[in-house]
Amino acid sequence: MIASLPMYDQPSQRAANDALWAQIRAALGYGPEQLTRGGDLWAQWTAPDLALSQTCGLPFRAKLHDRVALVGTPDYGLAGCPPGYYNSVITVRSGSGLTAPEELAGKRMAYNEALSQSGWAAPCGFLEAHGVTPGALVQSGAHQASAEMVAEGAADFAALDARAWQIFEEHTELGEKLTVIARTEPTPALPFITAQGGDTGAIRSAMQAALDALPERHRQRLGLRSVLHIPAEDYLALPIPAPPA
Numbered sequence: 001m002i003a004s005l006p007m008y009d010q011p012s013q014r015a016a017n018d019a020l021w022a023q024i025r026a027a028l029g030y031g032p033e034q035l036t037r038g039g040d041l042w043a044q045w046t047a048p049d050l051a052l053s054q055t056c057g058l059p060f061r062a063k064l065h066d067r068v069a070l071v072g073t074p075d076y077g078l079a080g081c082p083p084g085y086y087n088s089v090i091t092v093r094s095g096s097g098l099t100a101p102e103e104l105a106g107k108r109m110a111y112n113e114a115l116s117q118s119g120w121a122a123p124c125g126f127l128e129a130h131g132v133t134p135g136a137l138v139q140s141g142a143h144q145a146s147a148e149m150v151a152e153g154a155a156d157f158a159a160l161d162a163r164a165w166q167i168f169e170e171h172t173e174l175g176e177k178l179t180v181i182a183r184t185e186p187t188p189a190l191p192f193i194t195a196q197g198g199d200t201g202a203i204r205s206a207m208q209a210a211l212d213a214l215p216e217r218h219r220q221r222l223g224l225r226s227v228l229h230i231p232a233e234d235y236l237a238l239p240i241p242a243p244p245a
Contacts (some may be wrong), residue, residue, distance in 0.1 A: 003051045004036040004044050007165060007190050008222070012171040016218040023210030024052065028203065040223035050195040052203060055115040060191050061235045070205040071192040072227040076163045076188075084228040086099075088122040088159040091104040091178040093150050098157065101130040101182050109134040116242035117141060122184040123159035124241040131212070144168065151177040160185065163223060187238055189210045190231045198232035204229065 003025075005017045012137060018035060025031040034047040035042060045055055046067050055076075073084040081087055092098040098107070104127065112119035127134060138155050140146040145170060146158035159169070162183070169175035194203055207227045211219065 001030070001032050001049045001051045002036050002044050002047050002053070003032050004041075004053045006041060006044075007054045008036070008167065009037065010167055011170065012167065013221060016214075016221040018222075019218045020210055020214060020222060021034055021052075023213050024203075024206050027206035027209045032110050045193065047089075048195055050193070051198075052192060052194055053188055054192050055236065056115070056190050057188055057235050058121050058240065059115050060193070060232075061238060062115060064193065064242050065236060067196065068193040069196050069198045069200050071194050071198070071231045072207065073191055073202045073230040074189050075225045076166075076189065076223045077143075078162050078166075079223045080183060081162070081186040083226075084179065084188040084189055084230050086118070087162050087186045088118040088126075088178055088184040089165045089180045090123065090126070090157060090163050090182040090184070091150060091165070091180055091203065092157045093153065094177055094179045096179075096201055097158070099181055101126070101132060104134060105132045106135040106157035108136045108138060108154075109242070110138045110140050110149040110158040112140055112143050114139075117166075117187060117190075117238075118161035118184075119146065119159055120239070120244075122187065122240050125129065125160070125239070126182070126184045139244070144172075144174075147174045147178060151207055157181075163189075166223065188234050189231075192227065 021035050075083045078086050114120050141165045143160050149155040150158050
């Protein structure tokens with residue numbers, strides 16, 4: 001069987017993720033001893049023996065919703081977001097002079113990938129609502145890489161997952177190098193999934209029991225308050241933006 005928690009698995013988070021999975025496995029009574037790290041995420045997400053993983057809302061609605069079972073939605077208690085929702089922070093280099101969304105017209109935008117809700121879909125809708133067309137689009141491959149590109153001057157702005165941004169602020173120097181000038185509208189947070197046919201209710205209950213049993217230091221590190229039930233239809237109702245030209 002396969003289990004992975006790849007969405008927030010920076011080095012600072014790995015021990016807490018390992019501890020969480022150990023508690024989930026104990027509550028479930030099955031699953032691999034270790035989390036899978038690295039490798040092809042799409043192969044993991046669609047594996048017939050997937051016990052648990054976490055994906056992004058855009059891949060879920062674009063390619064996965066009819067190939068996996070939705071277990072639940074994390075609640076990270078993010079400011080300005082309802083329970084189980086998250087958003088993106090629009091970041092610029094500190095001292096750049098950029099202070100408002102309208103000033104991003106024609107500016108270089110770093111994005112992690114075109115199948116990212118927070119890095120691509122959310123800023124697409126946000127910029128369109130503000131009548132802003134960015135300039136060059138630069139793919140970075142990861143939220144942290146996008147942030148680093150902005151910090152180093154290789155891009156002018158980026159939209160970053162709000163939970164990832166919290167981690168960067170706590171564990172890197174990026175919080176000092178970047179400034180948040182806006183936030184996108186909240187959408188359902190990154191869904192937990194299992195293979196089709198999985199007992200999603202039992203897995204969600206096991207996840208909540210695992211959180212309740214987790215030592216406080218790990219709970220604080222993960223920032224995960226609870227695992228909620230948000231219907232798949234709430235994810236599927238969101239638009240799928242065109243990829244970059």
